[in-house]
Amino acid sequence: MGRIEQRASTGAVTGKPWMVLAGMILMVMAGCSAPPMVRDGAPSQSVDVSQIPDAVPQPHNGPLKNSPYQLAGVSYQPLASAAGFRQEGIASWYGTKFHGRKTANGETYNMYAMTAAHKTLPLPSYVRVTNKANGRNVVLRVNDRGPFHGNRVIDLSYAAAKKLGFQNKGTANVVIEAIDTTQPMRQVAQAPGAGDSEKTAALTPLSIYLQVAALSTRTGAEALQKRLQQVITQPVQVTQVDDETDALYRVRVGPLPNRNDALKVGDLLAEASLERGHLVFE
Missing domain, CATH: 2.40.40.10 (RlpA-like domain)
Known part of the structure; x- marks a missing residue:
């Protein structure tokens, strides 16, 4: 560097070498300041x-x-x-x-x-x-x-x-x-x-039902089934469930396509002064 500086002070160096030197300095400076290129890829460790x-x-x-x-x-x-x-x-x-x-x-x-x-x-x-x-x-x-x-x-x-x-x-x-x-x-x-x-x-997908009641007699469950079918067009099922003491007869509407349809059925039942029921997923 000392020799270049000395030549510069006497005007002995032409413009072209100075341009080369300036370019080299800029390249070094850029290399020091630019962040390293980050490439995408997989993690280094194996993943199960x-x-x-x-x-x-x-x-x-x-x-x-x-x-x-x-x-x-x-x-x-x-x-x-x-x-x-x-x-x-x-x-x-x-x-x-x-x-x-x-x-x-x-x-x-x-x-x-x-x-x-x-x-x-x-x-x-x-x-x-x-x-x-x-x-x-x-x-x-x-x-x-x-x-x-x-x-x-x-x-x-x-x-x-x-x-x-x-x-x-x-x-x-x-x-x-x-x-x-x-x-x-x-x-x-x-x-x-x-x-x-x-x-x-x-x-x-889970099957979606609207359970309206769980009654102790099949006769009562089937009567409710007929009443529901007068209000809605969706299928109404009566299924028997045995517990440790007595049998119960569940009255369910469905299966239904989705949660929103099930809630709409509940609204229709409520308008007909029937139990709105609750959602069951199986």
């Missing part, structure tokens, strides 16, 4: 995803996040509801780079949780994603926006991708089906399909 349960759909109380937005000059209009939504396309996954960051829904992204990102589904919503290559499926909570790369339609958490068996490939052809959160679900074991090495969890 068979111990991670699928998301369980829950009714959402409050406004959904479905406001229009723009990204890289492209406008997106999220759906007002996920009801009836179905889509086929390419799924990808995201992991360590985003682990611990905020999602578009304001939650914290956890690559070990059963979540997903979608460009237009309302947040939150629930979907069943099936890998078309092996038939495996998972139920996920959509709480983020994306993916915004190529023709991909959904981004899954690392754990979800591993459950579907494409964590090493990076992408998979999938079917996305929205889940009706007004209908309670239960988790059951599902036998593995061809090529699967582990059991997966599946959600099956």
Whole structure:
């Protein structure tokens, strides 16, 4: 440096060497100040995803996040509801780079949780994603926006991708089906399909009934059954239940399609001066 400074003071150095030197200094400074490039990937430790349960759909109380937005000059209009939504396309996954960051829904992204990102589904919503290559499926909570790369339609958490068996490939052809959160679900074991090495969890809908009464005599139960059928069109069942002492005869309306329909039936019964009943899930 001393020799260069001395030449500079005498004007012996031309403009071109100074430009080279300045460029070198800027490159060194930039290299010292720029953060290292962070690449996305899988966690360093092995993860047993068979111990991670699928998301369980829950009714959402409050406004959904479905406001229009723009990204890289492209406008997106999220759906007002996920009801009836179905889509086929390419799924990808995201992991360590985003682990611990905020999602578009304001939650914290956890690559070990059963979540997903979608460009237009309302947040939150629930979907069943099936890998078309092996038939495996998972139920996920959509709480983020994306993916915004190529023709991909959904981004899954690392754990979800591993459950579907494409964590090493990076992408998979999938079917996305929205889940009706007004209908309670239960988790059951599902036998593995061809090529699967582990059991997966599946959600099956519970049957919904409106139980109006539990009477001590069949005659009384059947009389109430006839009275209910004069008011509503839904099926009414009388079933016998034996306890330790006496038999009871339950009078139930159903099975019904969902919780909302069951509540509407209760309103009709109340208008007819009958017992509104209570919800039963089996």
